Amino acid sequence: xxxxxxxxxxxxxxxxxxxxxxxxxxxxxxxxxxxxxxxxxxxxxxxxxxxxxxxxxxxxxxxxxxxxxxxxxxxxxxxxxxxxxxxxxxxxxxxxxxxxxxxxxxxxxxxxxxxxxxxxxxxxxxxxxxxxxxxxxxxxxxxxxxxxxxxxxxxxxxxxxxxxxxxxxxxxxxxxxxxxxxxxxxxxxxxxxxxxxxxxxxxxxxxxxxxxxxxxxxxxxxxxxxxxxxxxxxxxxxxxxxxxxxxxxxxxxxxxxxxxxxxxxxxxxxxxxxxxxxxxxxxxxxxxxxxxxxxxxxxxxxxxxxxxxxxxxxxxxxxxxxxxxxxxxxxxxxxxxxxxxxxxxxxxxxxxxxxxxxxxxxxxxxxxxxxxxxxxxxxxxxxxxxxxxxxxxxxxxxxxxxxxxxxxxxxxxxxxxxxxxxxxxxxxxxxxxxxxxxxxxxxxxxxxxxxxxxxxxxxxxxxxxxxxxxxxxxxxxxxxxxxxxxxxxx
Numbered sequence: 352x353x354x355x356x357x358x359x360x361x362x363x364x365x366x367x368x369x370x371x372x373x374x375x376x377x378x379x380x381x382x383x384x385x386x387x388x389x390x391x392x393x394x395x396x397x398x399x400x401x402x403x404x405x406x407x408x409x410x411x412x413x414x415x416x417x418x419x420x421x422x423x424x425x426x427x428x429x430x431x432x433x434x435x436x437x438x439x440x441x442x443x444x445x446x447x448x449x450x451x452x453x454x455x456x457x458x459x460x461x462x463x464x465x466x467x468x469x470x471x472x473x474x475x476x477x478x479x480x481x482x483x484x485x486x487x488x489x490x491x492x493x494x495x496x497x498x499x500x501x502x503x504x505x506x507x508x509x510x511x512x513x514x515x516x517x518x519x520x521x522x523x524x525x526x527x528x529x530x531x532x533x534x535x536x537x538x539x540x541x542x543x544x545x546x547x548x549x550x551x552x553x554x555x556x557x558x559x560x561x562x563x564x565x566x567x568x569x570x571x572x573x574x575x576x577x578x579x580x581x582x583x584x585x586x587x588x589x590x591x592x593x594x595x596x597x598x599x600x601x602x603x604x605x606x607x608x609x610x611x612x613x614x615x616x617x618x619x620x621x622x623x624x625x626x627x628x629x630x631x632x633x634x635x636x637x638x639x640x641x642x643x644x645x646x647x648x649x650x651x652x653x654x655x656x657x658x659x660x661x662x663x664x665x666x667x668x669x670x671x672x673x674x675x676x677x678x679x680x681x682x683x684x685x686x687x688x689x690x691x692x693x694x695x696x697x698x699x700x701x702x703x704x705x706x707x708x709x710x711x712x713x714x715x716x717x718x719x720x721x722x723x724x725x726x727x728x729x730x731x732x733x734x735x736x737x738x739x740x741x742x743x744x745x746x747x748x749x750x751x752x753x754x755x756x757x758x759x760x761x762x763x764x765x766x767x768x769x770x771x772x773x774x775x776x777x778x779x780x781x782x783x784x785x786x787x788x789x790x791x792x793x794x795x796x797x798x799x800x801x802x803x804x805x806x807x808x809x810x811x812x813x814x815x816x817x818x819x820x821x822x823x824x825x826x827x828x829x830x831x832x833x834x835x836x837x838x839x840x841x
Contacts, residue, residue, distance in 0.1 A: 358389045359606035360613045361399035361590055363620050364447065367427035368412040371434045373649045373695055374617055376667035380683045381646065381758055382615040383440045387812035388753055397606040399593045400435070401447030402428050406582030407561075410568035420568045424450055437668050439676040439815060447589040449570075457592035458585045459573045461635055466573075470518040470634040476558065479507040515560040515578060522630035523554050529629065529639060537625050538756050539690040542618065542645045546625050557627075559584040587628045590614065591637070599637075611641040621645050644756045647692040654692060665695050677814040678704060678836070684813050685762035705839050712769050712806075713835035716821055718776060719803050720830040722796045726785055730797035732804050732826065745809065758813070765809050772799055772806075800825050 362382045365375050379400065386398040403409075404424040413423035428448060435444075447454060465471055479489075481499040499507060530536060530547055537543035560578040561569060569579030590612070594602040606612065616624045625643040632639050650656055651664075671679045686703050687693040722728065746764035753761045776799070785792035807821030817835060824831060 356394045357605050357610040358394040359397045359610035360386050363616045364401045364403040364586055364589055366408060367402045367404055367424055367431050368409050373665055373667050376438050377646055377649055377683050378615050379435055379438050379440055380680050384684060384758055384812045398441055398444045400444055402431050403586045404448055404450045405569045405585055407566055410566060434668055437671040437676060439680055445593050447593045449586050449589055454592040455570050457596050458570045458588045460597040461588045463573055464635040468634055471515055473515050475513040477511045481507050512562045514558040516556045517559045519554045519556050519630055522633060523550055525633055526550050537643045542621055583623055608638055613642045614640055615644050617646050647688060647690055649695045650692050652694055652696050677817045680814055684758050689757045689759045701839055708836040709838040715769055715773055716835055717831055719799045720824050723800050723828050724830045726793050726796055728793045728796045730800055762813060768806055772802055
């Protein structure tokens, strides 16, 4: 009996105080594509995400709207679910809510573990705090006007109160030793080097609570009804609360201990995921994550950060609604760098759509399947139980690239095959050969159809609806009754 293979992957949890932006879409789509890829490899996959529903920005937005915080997050969570549906996310995704009773209990249990191990203490302090980041800021993280580099429209608040602190400073050597045992813990490597340099420069203890009288919207600190947990300390625990923690058997053992827990995040989240969370796990004497995969930012034209003020924001929901979910996924997975910052403009999006989808994959599928039906072509397709069945036909190093989370490189491999089939049709001209040698034309077109089917199979993690359409057409030897992708009018 073959041993069961398990895999755990999670996104970060976005706040539900505002609509999801293109950076959120990138993170969700990439994590979903990798989850689907692992399923094709025969893994049982636990795919986690959800909503971060505590903290100052949620509390302030709810008050601004004249709503109770719980009413506000309940309503916005429904909006959040509809948004991720537009990204084509797998139906079996597990959505954690940090206001869920189980998560609250798990966060309090985690606090107690860390506290009982001696890593929490209380003191009075003063700090600058960016509500947009929900994080304290040093002067080096502020611009010349004293504003956060990531949220320049917000003036950092000055916190001066008595809070609980996490003994982050005690984990410098432990983290560096851990990193030494995990040469690929953070992908890409240059982000790993950034975090190792950050840790080597020394770690400062950080506040993990807020005074309830000033900001009551959070998980209550166990044993102290005057304080609530700092939103990040609470939210990070979602990665294990979704698995049933504090029960350390069941899904926690299957997927966190034995399932190579992998976390996707944006580059502004790297420190929280790969340093703070790992130290917290060590303090609780729980296993660390297996890998942290870091996306760059999606920018506007010329590398300028997207901003409503600048008017260069592209709404992912609007793109999915107008052009289709798979089209949004295509652009995010093929045209956005796997790890560096990349621009998303409507002009760049439309150019790629026209060239690669309407005139590329869509036109190729139509041409091949029309010849299949017109020439009564017969062929035997490979079985499609899992990706291993296609190893001989998979582009060289395809698995290696995807296993290294370079999803763009995998998509580029698939599109080289698309272009190769286009080239074969143009140069072998089976439509001309059919006039004099039908058997030879049928052989050529049969080979084209099988290779088109394999393209469809390989596209399943990336563009699942398109993949299903292509595979069904080839299986049933049918020509599409409408274009897979309509050509755009200029």
